Amino acid sequence: MRFYIITIFFLIFGLNFGCAQRFGYIDTDFILNKMPEYKKAQEEINQLSQAWEKEIQEMSKKRDEMYSAFQAEQVLLTETMKKERTEALQKKETELKEYQKKVFGFGGLFFLKKQELIKPIQDKVWDAVDKVCKENSLAIMFDKAGELVMIYTDPRYDYTDFVLDQLGLGDPNDKIKN
Incomplete structure (x- = not known):
């Protein structure tokens, strides 16, 4: 676990001290559970x-x-x-x-069977994440649903809604975007 934290630290801060890396996070569990096909x-x-x-x-x-x-x-x-x-x-x-x-x-x-049914859905999510990262110039996207423990997350960096919008599943009444 310590190795992952150190690796992430160097990815975010250590590779290029001259320019700050933009990053965000999403909750893939939340996204997948919003998808009817999932x-x-x-x-x-x-x-x-x-x-x-x-x-x-x-x-x-x-x-x-x-x-x-x-x-x-x-x-x-x-x-x-x-x-x-x-x-x-x-x-x-x-x-x-x-x-x-x-x-x-x-x-x-x-x-x-699980791979056959779930992989195309995950690929769809990853494509949406890729687009969101490119549109928002993000260097790193974390998944707070994964094994990486995020002790604190600032909602300003939560791109879950952007991915849902990219998938056509966003809330049209949601007026607050980063």
């Missing part, structure tokens, strides 16, 4: 996630039922039958873990 994408992602969770729960339930049946019948089974049932249980467990990884693991279906 809300729609989030709803689709949530529905898919719930459907996949339900499938995993059903697979888990079947595995648990197999295990319960095995436990109940274990005393009546021959060694060969016990071995077969144990292998079947292990196979079910492996299938379940593989499916969970396929869906929710890194690079899994959930990750890919």
Whole structure:
């Protein structure tokens, strides 16, 4: 964390002591939540996630039922039958873990679908941020929704409304701009 603060300090103040760097900040969470296409994408992602969770729960339930049946019948089974049932249980467990990884693991279906739906929306926001930065001659734009902790922010440097205007989502009654 200290490294990031030092890096930001040098970006703002240290690279060119002769001319001040103009900077601003935005709140991407606020911007994204104002975008109807983002809300729609989030709803689709949530529905898919719930459907996949339900499938995993059903697979888990079947595995648990197999295990319960095995436990109940274990005393009546021959060694060969016990071995077969144990292998079947292990196979079910492996299938379940593989499916969970396929869906929710890194690079899994959930990750890919989320990227497919959200990336175009984020690109739209980044394009708007780029335009706002160029129009306002800003050298640096921070995101207060990100991991960078901003202890204090002066509203004069908040460009969130400008980005919303650029996206066509601004409040027409908002008369106060920097």
